[in-house]
Amino acid sequence: MNIEAEDELLYRIALTHTDQIGYKFGRRLLHLFGSAKAIFNASPKQLKTIEGIGETKAKLFSAAPDLKKAAVEVEFILKHNIQPLFILDDNYPEKLKECDDAPLMLYYKGTQPLKHKKMVAIIGSRENTDYGARMTEELIEGLKLEDIIIISGLALGIDGIAHRKALQTGLPTIAVVAHGLDTIYPPQHKHIAREMVKHGGLLTEYPSKTIPDKYNFPMRNRIVAGLSDVTIVVETAKKGGAMITAKLAASYNREVAAFPGRTIDKKSEGCNYLIRTNIAQLITGADDLLEMMNWKNDNHGKAVQAKLFNHLTDEEMKIADVLGNAEGMHIDELLLKSSFNPAQLSAMLLTMELNGAVKALPGKRFRMT
Structure with a gap:
């Protein structure tokens, strides 16, 4: 990384650390000024002419950015071979960039390019049943000859089963995590995560030293939905992270599919609801998915x-x-x-x-x- 690129990276990271700057407003400022450094170098007079920036926000940028904190992050990135992906970069995932709440910055450690034609999110309950595990494994088995990347969230339950089965069948798989890349949560999946770095990757919007706080998980879900062409809910109750992800995917005009379950099964209540309300299309296996997505033959x-x-x-x-x-x-x-x-x-x-x-x-x- 040359000096000029590293200098801009410092300001990009500092921008993501600046209070009161959301995703949409940050993108607007970048569109107006062209770079993160240019935003911080703008005068208060320039900033106050922009709609939505008052005296308080103008002062945030007028004050010297916390480049020391950003420098610590750059050191971590370089040491651990992590790829920073900024919203202005050509290698930022195109599908995610289409979402108006896409993160300004992503941190990625892996081998699989994120600009892939076919990306499939497979999600579900942390407390899966044998039925949920079987449906997940059979689905991925049926996709093993396809040019597809499996996306999930590395959580216990369906997420972990999906990642593990993808690795077994030779499909690349990427986990979107709700913490910095200096840790792995849950710790039970450290071995899977190590394998995924070789045959897929780990992706987050959070800098190092960010713990897996409960508020981070719903935010993580929007990245899972935004990255994927289709989100498949295997098994879930009517409330939970999988339901949030499915509804986010639908709001992004992405495909949503779900496996049906028995009406008496609480763990399938969410899937049945998604199908009944036309948020999701009913599938029973890989053939249904390929036909739904027009990927078959x-x-x-x-x-x-x-x-x-x-x-x-x-x-x-x-x-x-x-x-x-x-x-x-x-x-x-x-x-x-x-x-x-x-x-x-x-x-x-x-x-x-x-x-x-x-x-x-x-x-x-x-x-x-």
Whole structure:
């Protein structure tokens, strides 16, 4: 790392340590000034002209940033071969960058690039049943020949089972943790974590010496949801971290899937709720997931799609052009981008769905098959 890059890194870390600077406001300042150092070098007069910055916030930046604390973090990063990923960097995960509450800074230790085409989050209860363990293992077994990265949170229960099974089958797996990379929580998963660094990685938004505080876990969940193309809930009660992650994924317009369970099973109550309310699509295994995501027989799918296009009307082709390669577009966005009224659009989407050209997704979203 050259001197100029290390200097900017110091200011980037200092920015993340600055009080009252949230993710959205931090991104706005970076857009206006271009770099973290430029923000701190701005005059109070410049800062106060920005909407949302009053006297108090202007003083925060006018005061000298805590570069000593930041320097300690840089030393830790360099010593332990940790990769800092800033929101302005090209190697910052694109899918996560699309989320307006994405962290300004990530710390990553691993071998697997984070800009991967297919990323699947597998999450669930810390107190799983035998059914939950079996569904998790069978799902990952069914995905072992796919070019997929498994994402989870390294917690006890379904998370740990997912990471362990991914390692056994040779699938790369990444854990998003709720603490600094100077520790591993829970300690029972230290061995798994060591293996994951070689065959995936560990990711966090928290600097070293950050303990696994209970408030960090819901924040961690948004990264799991934001990184992934699809979040799969294997088993969960109606309240818990997995439910938070699933709802966050839906709010980011990402796919959500869930395994159904018996109505009398409390550990499946959350999954059944997600399916019943159309937040999640019901799946029973890897084949369902691949079909849901249009990842099954990709080459065959392209040939079928080309054949289907020959049978589309001119109006339906307009819809196909708008949908393009989108993983899922909400009907409201489709209305805005097309010239049809709601009744016309709904009728044509139904026809296209019946003809196999369009797939309806949870949350009133659609994509081409």
